[in-house]
Amino acid sequence: MRAIITVIGKDTVGILAKVSSKCAQYNANVIEVTQSILQDLFCMIMLVDLSKLNEPFAELADAMTQLGKEENLSIHTMHEDIFNCMHHI
Amino acid sequence: MINAYDILETIRMIQDECLDIRTITMGISLLDCIDSDIDKACEKVYNKITTCAKDLVSVGEGIEKELGIPIINKRISVTPIAIVSAACKCSPVKFAIAMDKAAKAVGVNLIGGYSALVQKGFSAGDMELINSIPEALACTERVCSSVNVGSTKTGINLDACKLMGKIVRECAEKTVDKACFGAAKLVVFCNAVEDNPFMAGAFHGVGEPDCMINVGVSGPGVVRAALAKYPDADITEIANIIKKTSYKITRVGQLVGQLASKRLGVPFGIVDLSLAPTPAVGDSVAHILEEIGLEQCGTHGTTATLALLNDAVKKGGVMACSKIGGLSGAFIPVSEDAGMIDAAKSGVLCIEKLEAMTAVCSVGLDMIVVPGDTQADTIAAIIADEAAIGMVNSKTTAVRIIPAIGKEVGEELDWGGLFGCGPVMPLKTASASKFINRGGQIPAPMQSLKN
Numbered sequence: 001m002r003a004i005i006t007v008i009g010k011d012t013v014g015i016l017a018k019v020s021s022k023c024a025q026y027n028a029n030v031i032e033v034t035q036s037i038l039q040d041l042f043c044m045i046m047l048v049d050l051s052k053l054n055e056p057f058a059e060l061a062d063a064m065t066q067l068g069k070e071e072n073l074s075i076h077t078m079h080e081d082i083f084n085c086m087h088h089i
Numbered sequence: 090m091i092n093a094y095d096i097l098e099t100i101r102m103i104q105d106e107c108l109d110i111r112t113i114t115m116g117i118s119l120l121d122c123i124d125s126d127i128d129k130a131c132e133k134v135y136n137k138i139t140t141c142a143k144d145l146v147s148v149g150e151g152i153e154k155e156l157g158i159p160i161i162n163k164r165i166s167v168t169p170i171a172i173v174s175a176a177c178k179c180s181p182v183k184f185a186i187a188m189d190k191a192a193k194a195v196g197v198n199l200i201g202g203y204s205a206l207v208q209k210g211f212s213a214g215d216m217e218l219i220n221s222i223p224e225a226l227a228c229t230e231r232v233c234s235s236v237n238v239g240s241t242k243t244g245i246n247l248d249a250c251k252l253m254g255k256i257v258r259e260c261a262e263k264t265v266d267k268a269c270f271g272a273a274k275l276v277v278f279c280n281a282v283e284d285n286p287f288m289a290g291a292f293h294g295v296g297e298p299d300c301m302i303n304v305g306v307s308g309p310g311v312v313r314a315a316l317a318k319y320p321d322a323d324i325t326e327i328a329n330i331i332k333k334t335s336y337k338i339t340r341v342g343q344l345v346g347q348l349a350s351k352r353l354g355v356p357f358g359i360v361d362l363s364l365a366p367t368p369a370v371g372d373s374v375a376h377i378l379e380e381i382g383l384e385q386c387g388t389h390g391t392t393a394t395l396a397l398l399n400d401a402v403k404k405g406g407v408m409a410c411s412k413i414g415g416l417s418g419a420f421i422p423v424s425e426d427a428g429m430i431d432a433a434k435s436g437v438l439c440i441e442k443l444e445a446m447t448a449v450c451s452v453g454l455d456m457i458v459v460p461g462d463t464q465a466d467t468i469a470a471i472i473a474d475e476a477a478i479g480m481v482n483s484k485t486t487a488v489r490i491i492p493a494i495g496k497e498v499g500e501e502l503d504w505g506g507l508f509g510c511g512p513v514m515p516l517k518t519a520s521a522s523k524f525i526n527r528g529g530q531i532p533a534p535m536q537s538l539k540n
Binding site: 034036043045057058076079081082086 | 091092093095096097098099100104151154155156157158337340341343344
């Protein structure tokens with residue numbers, strides 16, 4: 001199972017590091033990252049492999065949401081299937 | 090990897106435009122619970138519902154978390170209780186109590202199927218059930234009821250229309266202390282569908298499998314936001330934009346249905362691709378029509394824009410999903426739609442226009458508050474009118490109107506939550522009693538002779 005983590009918010013130092021270290025903590029393997037900065041808005045999309053996750057998916061999702069609150073970012077962790085089904089025939 | 094623009098679009102649809110899965114509804118057949126001893130039958134009903142649906146809520150919440158999309162309601166529909174209770178030969182209120190108890194035990198917010206199908210006449214159990222509806226809805230919290238009084242194949246049972254006019258009033262009278270909420274849990278249908286996942290009209294038809302999962306999607310806010318990006322598009326382009334949006338919404342419904350079906354070990358029934366509004370800001374069907382170009386919903390042009398919307402939603406959705414069913418179209422419940430509430434309050438949206446709208450969209454006169462002194466025969470005549478539209482157009486129509494006992498035009502009923510609030514809308518005062526009291530059956534139209 002793979003998930004997509006999106007991070008949107010004001011650009012600050014160390015966002016990528018914080019999100020990826022959280023992934024490491026849950027044993028989620030980062031496969032691909034794209035990021036862009038539009039004016040001062042940071043937008044990162046991360047594809048992660050969850051097949052060796054050491055906790056249930058829901059806990060990772062909650063931890064990411066919590067990290068988002070602490071860092072004043074909007075972080076969403078969603079199964080990749082929702083994007084595949086919506087945008088691919 | 091998936092295109093970044095697509096990912097952000099999906100997130101925006103969910104976060105900002107109120108995209109959600111409106112309901113996962115588990116249909117459960119109660120045919121194997123029939124027993125001439127009502128207490129035994131009720132015990133079987135309770136046991137079957139709590140066994141089949143024991144994981145429904147937790148599975149729904151798991152999918153919600155995994156996909157990151159809210160699933161607002163988890164619900165249950167059952168075999169029309171008139172069929173299950175026929176052998177008991179007594180008032181079936183105990184079944185409603187058992188259903189309510191089971192719904193609370195498994196944690197679903199509504200359970201539908203306290204129903205009777207009397208489009209061609211009353212069989213054993215039907216009359217007892219219909220007469221017990223006011224009490225059943227008053228003494229339970231989560232039970233919903235529906236009665237089918239007509240169909241294209243059979244015509245309209247005018248005796249049933251008359252009876253239901255009285256029952257709707259009684260439901261409101263018995264629940265005056267709860268803002269007449271009883272009547273909001275009762276739907277009178279023509280051409281009722283057997284796999285509808287939406288309440289209050291959901292029931293599990295006798296031709297359905299023992300247990301199945303149906304999904305109702307939503308997303309009026311997404312459609313409105315998509316249209317807002319093209320202020321100068323011509324109407325053909327508008328239809329295309331709606332189709333594309335509907336496709337995306339329905340795909341998510343299909344995914345949720347498949348996941349739920351797999352995890353619950355229950356066959357996947359259908360996706361009902363309806364645009365179901367809520368009173369929340371940005372979740373209104375009326376606002377889509379206004380985005381297309383009406384100053385306010387209910388004015389001239391409303392029927393045409395709604396017809397286009399309803400058709401485009403179906404065309405987009407039908408390719409997105411392997412099995413479509415239920416009501417599938419745009420819903421126009423007045424009290425549950427912020428734009429409709431405003432339009433009704435300002436007087437632009439009146440009941441006659443709503444009636445016209447029901448000829449081109451998926452349901453009927455839905456969640457409309459009428460004056461408290463409305464006579465039962467007038468309600469019966471409204472039911473007959475609406476059933477006639479359904480019968481002639483070979484479509485489902487329904488009446489869910491709430492007589493606001495003790496209130497008149499200018500006042501309102503407020504239930505809060507998904508049911509919203511509705512202003513009392515004026516009705517014609519000239520009587521239709523003579524017509525209603527003639528009784529009998531309105532014959533099926535020529536459209537019924539298709540064989």
